[in-house]
Amino acid sequence: MSAPDGRVVVTTDVLVEGRHFRRDWGSGEDTGRRAAAANLADIVAMGAVPTGIVVGLACPAELEIAWVEAFSDGLRDECALVGASVIGGDISRSDAIFISVTAFGDLEERAPVLRGGAGVGDVVALCGRTGYAAAGLAILSRGFRAGKAFIDAYRRPEPPYAEGKSAALAGATSMCDVSDGLIQDLGHIAAASGVQIDLQRAAFDVPSRMVEIGSALGQDPLGWVLGGGDDHALVATFPSSGSVPDGWQVVGTTLRAADRDDAPPVTIDGEAPTMAGWNHF
Amino acid sequence: MSAPDGRVVVTTDVLVEGRHFRRDWGSGEDTGRRAAAANLADIVAMGAVPTGIVVGLACPAELEIAWVEAFSDGLRDECALVGASVIGGDISRSDAIFISVTAFGDLEERAPVLRGGAGVGDVVALCGRTGYAAAGLAILSRGFRAGKAFIDAYRRPEPPYAEGKSAALAGATSMCDVSDGLIQDLGHIAAASGVQIDLQRAAFDVPSRMVEIGSALGQDPLGWVLGGGDDHALVATFPSSGSVPDGWQVVGTTLRAADRDDAPPVTIDGEAPTMAGWNHF
Numbered sequence: 001m002s003a004p005d006g007r008v009v010v011t012t013d014v015l016v017e018g019r020h021f022r023r024d025w026g027s028g029e030d031t032g033r034r035a036a037a038a039n040l041a042d043i044v045a046m047g048a049v050p051t052g053i054v055v056g057l058a059c060p061a062e063l064e065i066a067w068v069e070a071f072s073d074g075l076r077d078e079c080a081l082v083g084a085s086v087i088g089g090d091i092s093r094s095d096a097i098f099i100s101v102t103a104f105g106d107l108e109e110r111a112p113v114l115r116g117g118a119g120v121g122d123v124v125a126l127c128g129r130t131g132y133a134a135a136g137l138a139i140l141s142r143g144f145r146a147g148k149a150f151i152d153a154y155r156r157p158e159p160p161y162a163e164g165k166s167a168a169l170a171g172a173t174s175m176c177d178v179s180d181g182l183i184q185d186l187g188h189i190a191a192a193s194g195v196q197i198d199l200q201r202a203a204f205d206v207p208s209r210m211v212e213i214g215s216a217l218g219q220d221p222l223g224w225v226l227g228g229g230d231d232h233a234l235v236a237t238f239p240s241s242g243s244v245p246d247g248w249q250v251v252g253t254t255l256r257a258a259d260r261d262d263a264p265p266v267t268i269d270g271e272a273p274t275m276a277g278w279n280h281f
Numbered sequence: 282m283s284a285p286d287g288r289v290v291v292t293t294d295v296l297v298e299g300r301h302f303r304r305d306w307g308s309g310e311d312t313g314r315r316a317a318a319a320n321l322a323d324i325v326a327m328g329a330v331p332t333g334i335v336v337g338l339a340c341p342a343e344l345e346i347a348w349v350e351a352f353s354d355g356l357r358d359e360c361a362l363v364g365a366s367v368i369g370g371d372i373s374r375s376d377a378i379f380i381s382v383t384a385f386g387d388l389e390e391r392a393p394v395l396r397g398g399a400g401v402g403d404v405v406a407l408c409g410r411t412g413y414a415a416a417g418l419a420i421l422s423r424g425f426r427a428g429k430a431f432i433d434a435y436r437r438p439e440p441p442y443a444e445g446k447s448a449a450l451a452g453a454t455s456m457c458d459v460s461d462g463l464i465q466d467l468g469h470i471a472a473a474s475g476v477q478i479d480l481q482r483a484a485f486d487v488p489s490r491m492v493e494i495g496s497a498l499g500q501d502p503l504g505w506v507l508g509g510g511d512d513h514a515l516v517a518t519f520p521s522s523g524s525v526p527d528g529w530q531v532v533g534t535t536l537r538a539a540d541r542d543d544a545p546p547v548t549i550d551g552e553a554p555t556m557a558g559w560n561h562f
């Protein structure tokens with residue numbers, strides 16, 4: 001593998017059937033795309049450019065070859081979106097399907113953007129959608145027959161791959177992809193940076209179609225938007241609102257941690273997040 | 282991760298409980314050492330110097346934390362033998378234990394030694410022991426109470442890590458570690474290089490203790506030596522016997538594939554390998 005920068009950014013993820021994916025909720029190709037996307041998004045969230053992935057797969061003897069081929073196609077096609085490739089792998093037998101993906105990226109001589117770099121008074125900005133995959137997962141879990149856009153978002157997330165580098169070039173002080181849910185992932189940035197983060201409720205527009213699905217399923221759609229993972233949006237902090245690139249939306253600010261001793265790491269309009277559902281994820 | 286050469290050598294392996302290891306056949310630390318050793322040996326077999334590994338682990342909720350900690354210690358300690366480190370990982374729940382290790386290496390500005398570079402008339406040489414881990418596995422499988430040295434060899438292989446670089450510097454034309462068994466791994470070199478390989482039976486000395494264990498278990502110990510994997514010895518081809526480094530033993534030669542149309546890729550004294558047991562692995 002080429003590493004022109006002399007440094008390589010690495011990330012790894014494990015996916016277990018029944019826990020991270022189900023074969024009846026998405027095709028082999030969907031699963032390959034999701035597995036690759038989760039790792040590629042993590043690479044771009046460091047401000048790096050993905051170069052390749054290696055894949056470990058353990059699966060039952062009775063698994064159809066067609067599923068494995070489609071999975072492999074999904075990995076390849078998702079990598080192709082960012083100019084990366086599948087550079088190796090290992091396959092073994094097991095009772096359930098286990099997938100591990102390790103992805104690599106090149107920093108192009110930039111400093112990596114980490115979680116611990118946010119300063120007090122930084123602007124928090126988001127790029128890409130959140131809550132779509134969580135809504136899709138809720139729909140699939142209930143066997144509900146509507147909301148194709150959300151189901152598609154769960155099956156094939158569309159991380160804003162090009163925006164990681166844009167944010168790095170714009171001077172992002174910290175960044176991560178939203179894989180656990182916005183509040184939880186921002187909690188990681190807050191903890192690593194020693195700041196607190198306050199989000200502005202008004203910055204989050206819940207799409208009307210998501211409101212309808214939430215209503216039909218008896219769930220709070222704002223919980224999906226603020227607590228749902230798997231869309232792999234990017235969230236970052238910038239020194240000022242003037243440095244936020246096009247395509248990113250300001251959603252909050254960072255505060256001095258010591259000023260709010262009893263507050264949680266991430267608040268919404270100054271209050272602890274309490275909407276039903278968000279802590280469900 | 283640092284990549285001073287501008288290139289990174291990568292390998293990945295999947296280990297599944299019940300298939301590649303059993304918790305009653307080795308400790309968590311043994312399992313960590315074996316998982317790391319398999320990948321580090323693969324890196325040195327390319328003539329590279331291992332720099333780090335990333336690890337994916339999926340395991341049941343009821344697995345003792347002590348096992349996971351010992352596993353982690355084993356990974357770290359095996360890496361330390363070659364100056365590498367554990368640089369990241371991911372952990373998840375699952376019904377069985379699933380381990381994936383991805384290892385990285387630096388080529389120090391040398392060309393990688395691959396499987397496909399053997400030429401006709403090259404000398405085949407071996408460094409490190411073979412058959413020990415296979416004998417240990419046979420002992421453990423039968424619940425036999427003897428042969429501690431072999432059981433230890435199975436639990437904690439001791440690949441000749443430093444010898445990969447030595448072979449590369451000595452001009453090795455092809456190399457791999459013995460993970461599937463000598464005949465099978467040489468078969469990969471033969472196929473990739475377009476040659477056939479003839480081993481000299483007299484070059485293989487079966488230790489008397491291994492003969493005794495084989496006799497007690499009713500198995501051919503030469504089958505372990507020529508067909509057993511998991512010791513991670515190194516096998517390589519060199520342009521001449523004069524270029525074989527100290528510590529390596531000449532065990533065969535390469536022949537023009539076209540001269541022996543109906544012969545298998547690897548022979549012993551010109552004959553197809555037929556000893557009982559070798560194809561058992």
